[in-house]
């Protein structure tokens with residue numbers, strides 16, 4: 001997969017890249033079904049987001065993987081956990097030191113189609129942290145947090161913390177959402193950087209099937225979160241730093257798929273779709289599942305019970 005598909009999103013501080021259509025619709029449908037099965041079955045709470053609980057914002061759960069009960073190495077620890085939205089993690093337990101006590105991934109992540117971890121590894125973006133050798137989780141991310149958001153559910157602003165290398169890759173499945181980034185309060189700013197007195201913020205549209213990479217200062221000191229909304233108004237969508245870029249991508253992708261003769265007709269379709277979207281009120285959010293793939297900073301513990 002060519003890195004040229006990675007698009008830089010213009011932000012006040014660099015650090016966001018996005019790969020639209022990282023997977024196709026068939027792969028997305030397959031993953032959604034398999035993820036539910038890996039978690040122990042589909043949601044039984046899908047209607048509860050429609051009432052007063054809808055404003056539920058999950059607390060930061062990224063560190064949960066670190067504090068989860070350590071299971072013996074090699075044992076599966078999958079299964080949905082409910083905490084203002086369902087989540088689970090694959091790949092093992094991350095200790096606060098950043099060490100990983102590994103456990104298996106579901107096969108669709110690392111051995112069988114569509115092999116999400118190997119696809120990410122092949123981008124080469126983790127090579128500086130992994131050494132660039134091998135395939136899949138040796139070369140790329142080796143840990144994954146799965147979050148499910150029903151319409152109206154979000155996640156509070158947070159950082160992912162120092163247990164991981166500062167590069168998160170998140171695959172969005174099922175629905176778009178809007179990721180909100182904001183500059184850190186002055187006392188959290190990285191030493192040596194002059195934190196602006198005013199808080200800066202930027203919103204990023206995450207279309208379904210996109211892979212977004214968050215790195216650098218945006219990873220380390222900026223906060224990211226998702227507002228607990230049932231939909232996004234047109235002004236919010238247009239205010240996303242990559243709204244225009246996303247349509248540009250679609251123009252190019254449609255033309256490429258259509259070939260030389262039909263390219264212009266395909267582009268015209270995309271222009272029409274954009275006009276329609278921009279004449280509307282905005283977009284409702286559907287159920288979204290995100291796969292947040294990361295690489296803990298410490299050693300992968302391979303000994304008996306992972307405690308070597």
Ligand SMILES: O=C(O)CCC(=O)C(=O)O
Nearest residue numbers: 061062145147170290292
């Ligand atoms: O679902 C997402 O896109 C973000 C999840 C996240 O930031 C986290 O769980 O740390």
Ligand SMILES: [Fe+2]
Nearest residue numbers: 062159160224
């Ligand atoms: Fe996060």
